[in-house]
Amino acid sequence: MNLLIKNVILPDGDKLKTVDIAVTDGIIKKIGKVEDFAADETIEGGNRLAIPAFVNAHTHMYMSTLRNAADDLPFMEWLFNGVMPKEDRLDNEQAYWGSLLSCAEMIKRGCATFCDMHLFPGNSARAAVQSGMRAVVSRGLVGSEGGQKRLDDQLKEIEEWKHEKNIKFMLAPHAIYTCDKEYLLKISSEAKRLGLGLNIHLSESKAEFSDCMRDNGCTPTEYVASLGLLENKTLAAHCVQLTENDISLLAKYNVSVASNPKSNLKLGNGIAPIYQLDQAGVNVCIGTDSAASNNSLNMFSELNYMTLLHKGTNYDSTAIPAKKALDFATVNGARALGFDNLGRLEEGWAADIALLDTDVPQMIPLRNYYAAVCYCCDGSETDTLIIDGRVVMKHKELLTIDTEELYYNINKIVNFLDN
């Protein structure tokens, strides 16, 4: 399958250039002036900006049905009184529609890949396959009680979906405060046996940090390191509360950190030391967390917060420049999730490409590629999205998701949850 994208804008050093992009079987074959290419499909880029599609490194896809259900509450009240009672009423099919709603929102905002921690096996994988997205899926494991059943659910999910080319798996001990030590050790050894990475919430809140100091005499990061968890390929979400030693440990074990700036702010958990993590050589990537805590799944917005927050907190306008932040949101996320040659627009790399309108006031004049993406875009500029060489949104129309059917089902679920 040959796809030709004509006349799109890419950076050329400090300047901009207009190029064509030729894609064969999901791989970028040529960037430049393309002639003599037998295209099965041609997209007229119309001088739109081409960017590598985003990798959202931390989501809970099914939770989009809980958007705006609990806001401005203390963290534990939000979780235990706001989110969980509604979540407990959701069934498998409802989780699928919630996940598909998340796919629709992310595609509309230029995102091609997500890493999900879910409660309903199979549904985020099903939504990803339906929508044409790439995904890493993991069952949120809590225990010990019932822990083996959840682990078995995860193993079944892997068997069911492992044949899908764009679906990968991790094991996800939910957090150190929801898994006891034996369960953490068990998950870690299962991950080693299966050759899978770990996806864990780590050091998200001050309460998690101080409880761990009280109960274990060490920080959450030191605790998981002492149990050997970090010897697995690990993606740690949040990492807000870190000591200097924690940062050294995360670097030493090559842990990838999925920072969720807006979720951390909205839940009053603070700001992760991203500048320091990056300086220490940690692979930093970006996630949205769920629509219950964000309340959107817009990677442009996260990118903007990521660049601005760390300039402000470090009193340094050169901290986390736009180009670096875009790497966090693309190639670093792909690396954390184990997708090779994904997250850059270069020949030989995967054709996951978002095309952004430039004929809107906030993009004029278009001087600097990276500044435009990080400081000007709000995401509404996303016109077309290509994932693995397949056009899943063309001129703002979703081609893989029937939105009428989707919204009908979401309304039904919301009526059920709220009554």
Ligand SMILES: [Zn+2]
């Ligand atoms: Zn999370």
